[in-house]
């Protein structure tokens with residue numbers, strides 16, 4: 001099935017948007033990112049500016065009020081956001097996954113109901129797949145939606161819902177009689193709505209400023225027309241959309257890695273020991289060469305995955321490879337950047353410590369790297385035997 005319908009974006013349009021986002025990040029985000037992150041403060045003003053730039057509608061077709069740009073453009077914008085502050089790429093990620101689900105599996109009426117408001121950022125989306133005992137093991141999820149006339153009654157607890165409190169819609173994975181289904185649940189932003197409660201705000205090592213929460217559904221009623229596509233096929237839809245999520249994670253990893261590398265390169269030329277800049281010590285040069293090589297490889301894998309998904313090809317293997325390699329590279333590059341900074345790299349005076357705390361999330365989120373290896377191997381074996389990957 002071809003699932004990406006937007007045509008490739010004119011490279012000049014892409015370059016112009018990426019340059020605009022880079023200016024915005026340099027002027028508005030980098031001066032304040034570490035302070036907001038340390039205080040764990042939601043970046044209201046920055047998010048308002050992201051709305052004005054159209055970043056919530058990058059991948060939503062123009063017919064529904066979005067910018068209708070391609071996945072490669074989205075990837076490059078995500079890299080810029082993460083370069084400034086990784087949490088900002090999290091603000092758009094699950095929103096874009098929810099929009100992707102509606103674009104590709106929604107009815108015309110559902111698209112018109114939600115996408116125009118999502119494109120402006122007025123209505124923001126999140127993805128709620130994981131539960132306490134169903135992270136890697138998604139098929140084990142227990143949150144239940146029982147059909148009652150023209151409504152579903154939802155009961156259960158979901159974990160790890162990034163953007164869950166501020167979202168106005170939740171792409172929610174639930175168990176129905178037919179199997180796992182996806183509901184698009186409308187709610188008011190905030191800690192409570194009907195039978196939905198934000199039952200816990202989860203403290204994190206990094207990725208601060210935006211919320212990741214536990215959400216409890218206690219007999220919450222949802223109209224039957226909130227069902228996305230066919231009942232029982234929701235997990236397949238979500239796993240397809242997670243290819244976009246994994247490309248986002250890979251692009252974020254490239255952004256964090258580039259920020260760490262740039263900081264290390266600049267510091268290595270300024271800092272002097274034994275009478276010369278540390279950049280002239282061969283031990284530091286080895287690190288710089290390895291960091292730059294990993295960064296370049298991570299970016300190329302990420303672009304390859306984005307282009308393949310954009311072309312409508314199944315990109316499970318490529319998105320998995322990009323996510324796996326880029327996230328491990330980001331963690332190694334952030335660690336080396338800290339080592340190149342010596343003692344000051346371990347302080348909160350420079351953003352290097354933030355890159356070091358943010359990088360591991362990319363190893364875990366959107367399917368851990370152990371799971372990516374399973375996805376890659378399964379996909380390769382399925383292609384080798386001429387079958388579609390499951």
Ligand SMILES: Cc1cc2nc3c(=O)[nH]c(=O)nc-3n(C[C@H](O)[C@H](O)[C@H](O)COP(=O)(O)OP(=O)(O)OC[C@H]3O[C@@H](n4cnc5c(N)ncnc54)[C@H](O)[C@@H]3O)c2cc1C
Nearest residue numbers: 127128129130135136137160161162212365366367368370
């Ligand atoms: C900050 C943050 C934000 C998140 N945001 C969201 C979100 O917005 N929406 C959402 O739905 N989810 C979200 N998640 C959930 C995330 O996708 C899961 O945490 C992740 O998939 C891992 O699941 P788990 O935590 O249950 O770990 P487990 O599944 O318990 O894994 C534990 C360890 O066992 C390994 N493992 C598990 N199964 C296998 C296997 N079969 N073979 C080999 N190794 C295995 C894992 O790789 C890992 O090392 C978020 C998580 C975090 C930390």
